[in-house]
Amino acid sequence: MAGRGALLTEFSARLRDAPRSVPVVDRLLHAFLHVMGADGGAVTVATGRADRTVLAASDPVAERLEEVQAVVQQGPTVEAVRTGQVVAAPREQLVTTWPLLGEAVTPVPHLVCAYPMRPESVVIGAISVYSAERAEGLRGPDAGLFLAGAVAASILGRAGDDGTDTDTDTDSLSWSSRDRVDHATGMVVAQLRVAPADALTVLRMHAFAEGRPLAEVARAVVERTLDFTHRTEDGTP
Template sequence: MDGEPRERLWRAIAAAAEVPGRRESWAQAVCLACVDTLEQVDAAILALRGSARSEEVLGASDQWAAKLAELQYTVGEGPGVEAFEGGSPVLVPDLSVEQVRWPGFADAALALGVAAVFAFPFQFGAIKFGTLELVRRRPGGLASAEQRDAALAADLATAALLRQSLEAERAGQDFAPRPVASYQDVNIATGMLAAQLQVTLDDAFARLRAHAFSQDRSVLDVARDVLERLIALDELAE
């Protein structure tokens, strides 16, 4: 990629620090710019990550991308999870050969129409806090130039997010970018389940996740059923 397409991508990322009141619009713009300027990329996801239980999707180029992000959150594995945990890009040009690597993720993602995923971590020194993920509907890798551009896009997005956080701190405000997909309901349901069953938060979350996987549902949907008392907490005791 060179010339005007690359400049459009960089401008969308650089705009983060200039529009502090519209951070969610910026994240969406980054995802849409990646789809628009990187050849053969059909969708993009920008996610903040902290742990298995802590994640928010700041940007998703479309609902298909948002479903893929929710799938990884539900099963707890996939390219984005691995890129975040390992701190290195995870490039998967053909997901159909990765069933052993991610048994819970690969089949479900393929059923969604995902054929290839390329995940790049947000990292500053030893601090890891998210990923930029590019998705394809057909198998195939990124050209070397596009890999470099995507990695640099992730680095620029990292710098922009850090700048936003610093500016919020200087203004005496909390840094709270508005997500397009929040899993706050999962956190609440996890706390309720942990208190009811007298287990740790991690154990409670694992039970929500296992129930969701067994029912072929997202953990967010299961959590909302718990909050609405459609699922009794005792049902998740085993």
């Protein structure tokens, strides 16, 4: 697997390319699919066996696959949430093991993978992806598992100011820390040319990846020891 830093750098660059007119979760999914090399996918949260919500789907195929799994309670996403493990299902398995799922879309995708979102020890959902006709370009399971956890941490607004992973966001930080996070968010907006929500997402994902408090990552940005600027081969931003 590529280093976590390299994965997040690539993810941040893809996040910058995502349409700003769509919700944050859709932009996160857009970046995830590009980094993983998938044709489509969905983000699903699950707080119980029957309580599932699709937060974002890239296309009708991904949406249909999640809808059927919610009804029959079978399939890669269901298994990933249940086991906390990455589930890879080639076309043959979709057709034979989960026939209703295999019949949901035509043609059946070549491969469907589901990566559990577990920013801590609890699985809160999964990101599923599919390759329509080939799987050679799909990144390895470790990369998908790591990025799914980082996305979940961003969605939940985790990485609190006290060094522990909590369900807090910037509203629960001290005023000085909030100012620092706001300042750092503005700097990342300028560095990456992204929306403020996406800039905060980048900060949260790096806090998760490095196991550091959000305020500490923000401090590094403000003090210019951490820079998210990405440049092209000709040296231009």
